[in-house]
Amino acid sequence: MPEGDTVWRACKRLDQALGGQELTRTDFRVPSLATTDLSGQSMLKVVAKGKHLLMRLSNGVTIHSHFRMDGSWHLYRPGESWKGGPDYQVRAVLETAGWVAVGYRLPVLELVATKAEDTVVGHLGPDLLSPDFDRSLALANLAAEPERTISEALLDQRNLAGIGNFYRVEVCFLLGIHPWRPVASVDLPAVVDLSRRLMKSNLRHAAQVTTGVDRPGQRSYVFERAGKPCRRCKTKIRTAQIGEPPRDRVSFWCPACQPEDRNSPVDSR
Missing domain, CATH: 3.20.190.10 (MutM-like, N-terminal)
Structure with missing residues (x-):
């Protein structure tokens, strides 16, 4: 999308x-x-x-x-x-x-x-790419449901607008956050700031890049790399659906770089 x-x-x-x-x-x-x-x-x-x-x-x-x-x-x-x-x-x-x-x-x-x-x-949260992005409101929106998974909270456009599955997956990897971590246990300012920085950095070209390497097959750390070795530690990247249908999305993560929270569901393994 x-x-x-x-x-x-x-x-x-x-x-x-x-x-x-x-x-x-x-x-x-x-x-x-x-x-x-x-x-x-x-x-x-x-x-x-x-x-x-x-x-x-x-x-x-x-x-x-x-x-x-x-x-x-x-x-x-x-x-x-x-x-x-x-x-x-x-x-x-x-x-x-x-x-x-x-x-x-x-x-x-x-x-x-x-x-x-x-x-x-009018239902949208602050736009990450807007020059007048309201960071405080975005953080408050995300924190309003502390037990929700960070993955679902980030994809909810009512919290903050513009971020999709690619950036959500990559941001969680770069910050070492397991996709099923609850919002309450996440450094929300770091998540919001990194999301905005990555999206703004990609405005200059059509490809979405988080690795710094704009070549096919090398642009992401974990997104759409299920079963492939982690670029950091060589552990196999895992994948599973997260969220309730029809809003569920596929997630990708490294089990070593993004350690599992004890509250994570069994089917995330």
């Missing part, structure tokens, strides 16, 4: 291309918006909020989209071939004089009044 840094980069590209420009054609390919025509409106600003993307228009309407597992926006020049997938996966087309923005596989695509954006993003 795309995380906050991926959405932030998409937002920046879209804003640079479409910001301040008039929409010459729009084509929404979802039933609820099939008859909507926003041509003639200007794109005032494209804004990222955690994993949500908000396109604010001059008529007081915002196009709200969320990538979830594999949605994306692609930019093309007029007349250029689209390469983001087959046509049946296209959910929206926004054209200006100089650019064509094509939204592929967007599971969330809707229009909301700009003044009512809180109805779709």
